[in-house]
Amino acid sequence: MPFENPSRDEIKTLLASAGPIAVVGLSDNPERVSHMVSAAMKSRGYEIIPVNPNADVILGGKSYASLSDIPGNVDIVNVFRRSDQVVPIAEEAVRKGAKVLWLQQGVYNEEAAEIAQRGGLKVVMDRCIKVEDAILNPRGN
Known part of the structure; x- marks a missing residue:
């Protein structure tokens, strides 16, 4: 079955409830x-x-070498890497206990999506988190 992103309502809920966002x-x-x-x-x-x-x-925050190095929890793993580099990131996101693997616009990898979904994460691919937030939460509320 081909990958489908969550509905816009689901994405809105994911963003509204998001705690820390690790940006790889x-x-x-x-x-x-x-x-x-x-x-x-x-x-x-x-x-x-x-x-x-x-x-x-x-951006004023300590930068970590990997997801594993981040102390505490991460809700969303937002990925700015090439599509062929995201499988290990998906595996690490599962080990980290993240809730969402978000691959930015232009990043798409079905193997990574399957790994994340098997690990219990929601997956968004080939979408810009900033654009989605602006559309779904236009006033930042």
């Missing part, structure tokens, strides 16, 4: 899309946890 591939370069999207989400009140082994601090 978050760049410390303000000109990169991952940085712009994460900055916008942070400005809308979301807790952003950077995951980038090559940076110490991004």
Whole structure:
């Protein structure tokens, strides 16, 4: 059965109930899309946890080398990596106990989705979290 993203109502619920969002591939370069999207989400009140082994601090938060290095829980794992690199991230998201694996616009991997779903995670692929939040929660409420 081919993959289908959750309905817009389900996505709205996932975002409304989201605690910490770990952003894998978050760049410390303000000109990169991952940085712009994460900055916008942070400005809308979301807790952003950077995951980038090559940076110490991004958007004012400590950057971690991997999901496993993050102390405490993570609700959403938001991925800015190439489609062929996300299977290990899906496996790590399951081990971390995340609730959602979110692959950003342009990122699609059915194997990663199956791994995450088997591990109990909801999966969103090939959608921008910032765009979805702006559509489903236009005033940031």
